[in-house]
Amino acid sequence: MSQKYSKIIQGCMTWGVWGKKLNTSQMVESIHHCVEQGLTTFDHADIYGDYTTEGEWGYAFAKANIAREQIQIISKCGIQMKGAHRPENVVKHYQYTKEYIISSAERSLKELRADYLDLFLLHRPSPLMNPAEIAEAVEALKSSGKIKDFGVSNFTNDQVDMLRCKTEVASNQIEISLTSTESLTDGTLDYCISNNVIPMSWSPLGSFFKEDTPQNERISEVLSTLSNKYSATTDQLLIAWLLKHPAGIHPVIGTTNFDRIEKAIEAQSIQLELQDWFAMLEASTGHEVA
Numbered sequence: 001m002s003q004k005y006s007k008i009i010q011g012c013m014t015w016g017v018w019g020k021k022l023n024t025s026q027m028v029e030s031i032h033h034c035v036e037q038g039l040t041t042f043d044h045a046d047i048y049g050d051y052t053t054e055g056e057w058g059y060a061f062a063k064a065n066i067a068r069e070q071i072q073i074i075s076k077c078g079i080q081m082k083g084a085h086r087p088e089n090v091v092k093h094y095q096y097t098k099e100y101i102i103s104s105a106e107r108s109l110k111e112l113r114a115d116y117l118d119l120f121l122l123h124r125p126s127p128l129m130n131p132a133e134i135a136e137a138v139e140a141l142k143s144s145g146k147i148k149d150f151g152v153s154n155f156t157n158d159q160v161d162m163l164r165c166k167t168e169v170a171s172n173q174i175e176i177s178l179t180s181t182e183s184l185t186d187g188t189l190d191y192c193i194s195n196n197v198i199p200m201s202w203s204p205l206g207s208f209f210k211e212d213t214p215q216n217e218r219i220s221e222v223l224s225t226l227s228n229k230y231s232a233t234t235d236q237l238l239i240a241w242l243l244k245h246p247a248g249i250h251p252v253i254g255t256t257n258f259d260r261i262e263k264a265i266e267a268q269s270i271q272l273e274l275q276d277w278f279a280m281l282e283a284s285t286g287h288e289v290a
């Protein structure tokens with residue numbers, strides 16, 4: 001099941017105006033670089049770049065001259081942002097009517113210049129979602145060949161269960177990293193194992209490169225020792241830590257830096273020893289396990 005996607009997934013949230021503002025030739029080059037390294041799965045959402053990044057990426061992908069079957073495309077729907085691209089939205093909200101889910105998938109396909117999505121996710125759980133209605137949308141999208149698999153993002157186990165009564169849920173994309181370890185202890189990853197749900201981790205490097213905190217100081221100290229032991233960079237160790245988990249986590253990386261992408265892919269060959277894994281956990285929590 002999890003071989004459907006590359007183990008490391010390229011997140012595209014910051015390729016456009018929400019970050020790097022890559023132009024078309026830079027996007028083409030980046031897509032080629034990822035695919036040549038075996039990083040063939042790309043993670044999108046309708047909202048990235050205020051609804052503009054899918055279209056820019058799709059234009060670049062069409063120019064990249066890579067067969068559609070060589071890559072896998074993930075996209076998400078449901079968050080309704082305010083702003084110039086959605087003037088009708090006076091308040092940020094979630095929308096999961098059958099019509100909206102189908103039209104959002106169709107819009108993403110048009111923007112991405114693709115005939116199908118490999119995986120289509122509900123971006124955030126809504127208190128108003130109706131599983132029967134969602135399942136009808138999913139079945140319509142699957143039977144028309146517009147999506148291959150359906151999944152969710154940021155859902156609790158109860159919310160996944162509610163949907164699974166009506167339709168198959170292939171994946172849950174959640175925040176998991178050495179600085180966000182809740183899913184290791186709140187049952188989310190255990191649930192993924194028991195129910196064949198593929199976990200994908202967004203922000204797999206956590207806050208490590210983003211914030212100066214006592215937690216990150218502790219982690220930094222441990223990583224500096226382990227970097228020497230494994231001849232690995234700190235970002236590689238953070239990814240290797242996720243990859244050791246038996247749930248088969250797919251890290252969704254955000255960097256667009258070619259060297260860092262290559263390092264992330266190489267991190268798959270790092271086998272962290274058991275006690276090193278726990279030393280990293282201890283640095284994160286600030287205390288040894290009970």
Ligand SMILES: NC(=O)c1ccc[n+]([C@@H]2O[C@H](COP(=O)([O-])OP(=O)(O)OC[C@H]3O[C@@H](n4cnc5c(N)ncnc54)[C@H](OP(=O)(O)O)[C@@H]3O)[C@@H](O)[C@H]2O)c1
Pocket residue numbers: 010011012013014043044123153154173174201202203204205206209235252253254255256257260
């Ligand atoms: N489902 C959801 O709700 C959700 C939410 C958020 C994100 N996502 C997905 O997850 C993807 C990844 O999220 P993320 O960008 O937060 O992931 P991340 O991979 O944890 O963080 C990437 C950031 O870390 C920096 N970085 C990486 N290696 C570094 C190093 N060695 N030294 C210093 N900085 C380093 C990168 O900078 P450079 O780019 O400069 O290398 C980039 O800004 C997104 O693109 C999106 O597809 C999904």
